[in-house]
Amino acid sequence: MKKLVLASQKGGVGKTTLALHLAVAAHQAGAGPVVMVDVDPQGSLALTWNQRQAEFPAMARTTIAELEHTLHDLEAEGFKLVVIDTPPAITATISSVLALADLVVVPTRPSPIDLASVGGTLDLLEQSGNRPFFFVINAAKPHTRLSQQAIAALALHGRVATTIYDRVDFPTAMIDGRTAGEIDPDGKAAIEIAGLWTILAERLGKQGGS
Numbered sequence: 001m002k003k004l005v006l007a008s009q010k011g012g013v014g015k016t017t018l019a020l021h022l023a024v025a026a027h028q029a030g031a032g033p034v035v036m037v038d039v040d041p042q043g044s045l046a047l048t049w050n051q052r053q054a055e056f057p058a059m060a061r062t063t064i065a066e067l068e069h070t071l072h073d074l075e076a077e078g079f080k081l082v083v084i085d086t087p088p089a090i091t092a093t094i095s096s097v098l099a100l101a102d103l104v105v106v107p108t109r110p111s112p113i114d115l116a117s118v119g120g121t122l123d124l125l126e127q128s129g130n131r132p133f134f135f136v137i138n139a140a141k142p143h144t145r146l147s148q149q150a151i152a153a154l155a156l157h158g159r160v161a162t163t164i165y166d167r168v169d170f171p172t173a174m175i176d177g178r179t180a181g182e183i184d185p186d187g188k189a190a191i192e193i194a195g196l197w198t199i200l201a202e203r204l205g206k207q208g209g210s
């Protein structure tokens with residue numbers, strides 16, 4: 001079972017939004033069964049999932065203390081991918097979650113303040129044994145230079161997978177637990193997320209293992 005973790009020290013960058021969207025995209029791409037795990041005490045992903053009608057991706061309840069045990073059980077149940085959403089913090093407990101990851105996604109908004117906080121997340125990744133990670137520029141405004149500047153700044157520290165634009169379809173869809181792609185499968189949001197999943201799937205596939 002592959003473990004994909006969304007993490008960033010900075011709040012409100014799109015961890016939860018991308019966790020749901022990537023889990024659904026992975027399910028649709030045939031990478032399932034997919035299960036999501038929310039270790040954020042805010043519980044936003046779990047609350048969103050409660051609104052969903054669809055059975056998959058599944059949602060598993062756990063705590064950071066029990067996470068390793070829960071992941072073991074989920075793998076035994078036959079899940080092929082777990083997508084883990086984390087709270088915005090730099091603590092030893094988050095570091096313990098990152099240490100379990102096959103791949104980490106670090107969403108970052110393209111603003112100077114967000115970019116300045118990336119160092120904390122990078123430190124956390126280092127403490128967690130340098131797990132493979134991708135930056136994702138999230139909620140970028142079209143036709144602005146900020147995204148290009150952000151890509152250049154982040155590329156000094158790691159690979160930037162892609163840019164996801166600021167689209168009202170993302171929060172609108174999540175009102176009833178769906179994704180932008182489930183509402184408009186041919187929309188730009190769906191295409192961006194499918195493209196991101198393809199990049200992540202390729203990276204996860206290269207790592208071998210189960």
Ligand SMILES: Nc1ncnc2c1ncn2[C@@H]1O[C@H](COP(=O)(O)OP(=O)(O)OP(=O)(O)O)[C@@H](O)[C@H]1O
Pocket residue numbers: 010011012013014015016017018040042044086087088138139140164165166167168170171
């Ligand atoms: N690409 C996007 N386009 C438009 N709105 C977005 C996008 N990504 C996220 N948002 C909105 O930004 C806000 C923060 O997103 P989200 O809750 O996913 O971030 P988070 O990193 O999980 O936050 P926290 O650190 O509090 O857990 C939400 O209102 C969400 O709907």
Ligand SMILES: [Mg+2]
Pocket residue numbers: 015016017040044085086087
């Ligand atoms: Mg969140």
